Amino acid sequence: MADKKFKVLLIEDEEMLANMYEVKFKNEGFDLVKALDGAAGLKLAKEEKPDFILLDIIMPKMDGFSVLKTLKEDPEMAKIPVILLTNLGQEEDIDRGKKMGAIGYLVKANITPAEVVAEVKKQMDKSTK
Numbered sequence: 001m002a003d004k005k006f007k008v009l010l011i012e013d014e015e016m017l018a019n020m021y022e023v024k025f026k027n028e029g030f031d032l033v034k035a036l037d038g039a040a041g042l043k044l045a046k047e048e049k050p051d052f053i054l055l056d057i058i059m060p061k062m063d064g065f066s067v068l069k070t071l072k073e074d075p076e077m078a079k080i081p082v083i084l085l086t087n088l089g090q091e092e093d094i095d096r097g098k099k100m101g102a103i104g105y106l107v108k109a110n111i112t113p114a115e116v117v118a119e120v121k122k123q124m125d126k127s128t129k
Helices: 015-027 038-048 064-073 091-099 113-128
Strands: 007-011 031-035 052-055 082-086 104-107
Touching: 007 015, 007 038, 015 031, 015 113, 031 038, 038 052, 038 064, 052 064, 052 113, 064 082, 064 091, 082 113, 091 104, 104 113
Parallel strands: 007 031, 007 052, 052 082, 082 104
Antiparallel strands: none
16 A cells, blocks of 8 residues: 555634535545544643644644643654644744744634645645655
């Protein structure tokens, strides 16, 4: 099986949105696992070892910045690329996310699920070259 499916972990507390992304990613040939809060997302990241993480910021139990910080402090997970996918579009949030190690920052209100998939593909292409 030369054509490995990329595994994407989506950490998003809005279930309807998470399901919508799940359908889109699976239709594009990705293996998608999802968590509906930050704590569950962190647990899944450790268990599933995804190739990529899409991370919301405002969530119950543990916010996205806390999840990102914990991921980047863990030697096993620090190399997993993370894109923040959120409705916080303020410059300071974007800067904070990037300083903490996120490779991208997408504002949900400004982007379609197809564009999110395209961005993940673009980043995966970069990291496999």
